[in-house]
Amino acid sequence: MIVLGFESSCDETGVALVCTEKGLLAHALHTQVAMHAAYGGVVPELASRDHVRRIIPLTRAVLAETGLTLQDVGAVAYTAGPGLAGALLVGASVAQSLAWSLDLPAIAIHHLEGHLLSPRLADPCPEFPFVALLVSGGHTQLMRVDDVGCYTLLGETMDDAAGEAFDKTAKLLGLGYPGGPALAHLAEQGNAEAITLPRPMLHSGNLDFSFSGLKTAVLTRLKTAQTQAIVSETLAADLAAATQAAIVDVLVAKSVLALDQTGLKRLVVAGGVGANRQLRSKLALALKKRKAEAFFPPLDLCTDNGAMIAFAAAQRISKGLVDLADKRHGFDVRPRWDLATTAT
Ligand code: KG4
Numbered sequence: 001m002i003v004l005g006f007e008s009s010c011d012e013t014g015v016a017l018v019c020t021e022k023g024l025l026a027h028a029l030h031t032q033v034a035m036h037a038a039y040g041g042v043v044p045e046l047a048s049r050d051h052v053r054r055i056i057p058l059t060r061a062v063l064a065e066t067g068l069t070l071q072d073v074g075a076v077a078y079t080a081g082p083g084l085a086g087a088l089l090v091g092a093s094v095a096q097s098l099a100w101s102l103d104l105p106a107i108a109i110h111h112l113e114g115h116l117l118s119p120r121l122a123d124p125c126p127e128f129p130f131v132a133l134l135v136s137g138g139h140t141q142l143m144r145v146d147d148v149g150c151y152t153l154l155g156e157t158m159d160d161a162a163g164e165a166f167d168k169t170a171k172l173l174g175l176g177y178p179g180g181p182a183l184a185h186l187a188e189q190g191n192a193e194a195i196t197l198p199r200p201m202l203h204s205g206n207l208d209f210s211f212s213g214l215k216t217a218v219l220t221r222l223k224t225a226q227t228q229a230i231v232s233e234t235l236a237a238d239l240a241a242a243t244q245a246a247i248v249d250v251l252v253a254k255s256v257l258a259l260d261q262t263g264l265k266r267l268v269v270a271g272g273v274g275a276n277r278q279l280r281s282k283l284a285l286a287l288k289k290r291k292a293e294a295f296f297p298p299l300d301l302c303t304d305n306g307a308m309i310a311f312a313a314a315q316r317i318s319k320g321l322v323d324l325a326d327k328r329h330g331f332d333v334r335p336r337w338d339l340a341t342t343a344t
């Protein structure tokens with residue numbers, strides 16, 4: 001069966017076609033990064049309006065790329081939450097109206113389920129069960145994943161998400177929005193050992209995280225340098241490298257602890273921060289030492305995209321978790337939505 005999927009929870013409009021047997025057929029993405037950059041962050045109303053502009057042309061693009069028509073589609077999937085309410089409503093209303101007009105089921109997908117199943121689009125595909133490290137702009141969680149729809153929360157951040165820590169520190173360093181990739185880029189020129197930053201909750205013994213203290217530590221360091229008039233390019237690069245190293249160290253240590261506590265040997269990394277090269281290499285190294293394996297989504301599918309939403313729906317269909325006969329088309333979105341409540 002062919003699933004048409006929509007993602008519009010934040011600042012990326014994503015549309016994809018996934019076949020339950022053959023996998024990803026095509027995906028198209030429009031990022032609003034340039035539009036929001038002038039404001040230093042996502043402006044929700046502008047995001048919603050841009051999703052309205054992009055979603056139909058992107059749908060036409062994936063259909064044209066595959067040579068398929070809407071008549072070939074067997075189900076429509078969309079991100080129902082969590083995310084920005086207005087932005088979510090664009091994807092939900094387009095998906096539901098299309099499904100209604102084509103007499104197809106419409107499947108509401110949790111955004112984080114999309115992220116955490118997305119590494120299964122890669123080759124090799126991680127088998128269940130595995131530990132998932134979800135690291136995005138809004139979430140930092142460790143989950144035990146026993147199957148599609150079987151998710152147990154092992155630990156999460158008490159305050160800022162890992163992506164948020166990258167973004168906020170980048171802002172302090174004047175790197176603009178989005179900060180993660182820019183900070184990672186600047187970090188390549190810096191010396192992480194030149195500055196010691198805290199590793200919050202590293203030895204807490206549990207699987208929770210805390211990142212909000214990091215930006216305060218960076219701010220204090222910057223203020224001291226400002227009063228001494230010694231803010232230099234070198235200091236900025238060293239701070240970027242030290243911040244990245246602190247975040248990566250904590251993520252690696254907690255991921256290893258999660259594998260130890262669950263006795264599992266597979267770790268799947270998902271979400272925007274999963275694109276970070278240092279995180280990828282340090283995790284791969286730490287896991288190799290323990291004869292465990294790390295799996296990552298393809299780089300272009302780390303950040304928000306439609307492929308992960310269509311793919312999550314396709315996997316739910318394949319597992320028999322979707323009532324395909326259900327063609328009711330009333331809908332609602334859930335800007336706040338706990339992934340554990342989607343468990344089967
Ligand atoms: O998953 P995602 O696209 O959106 C959310 O659902 O939040 O993640 C976006 C987050 C942002 O905080 C961004 O700065 C971060 O992922 N990010 C990175 C990198 N690429 C994206 N952080 C560190 N290094 C990167 N290369």
Ligand code: ZN
Binds near residue numbers: 115136137304
């Ligand atoms: Zn995301």
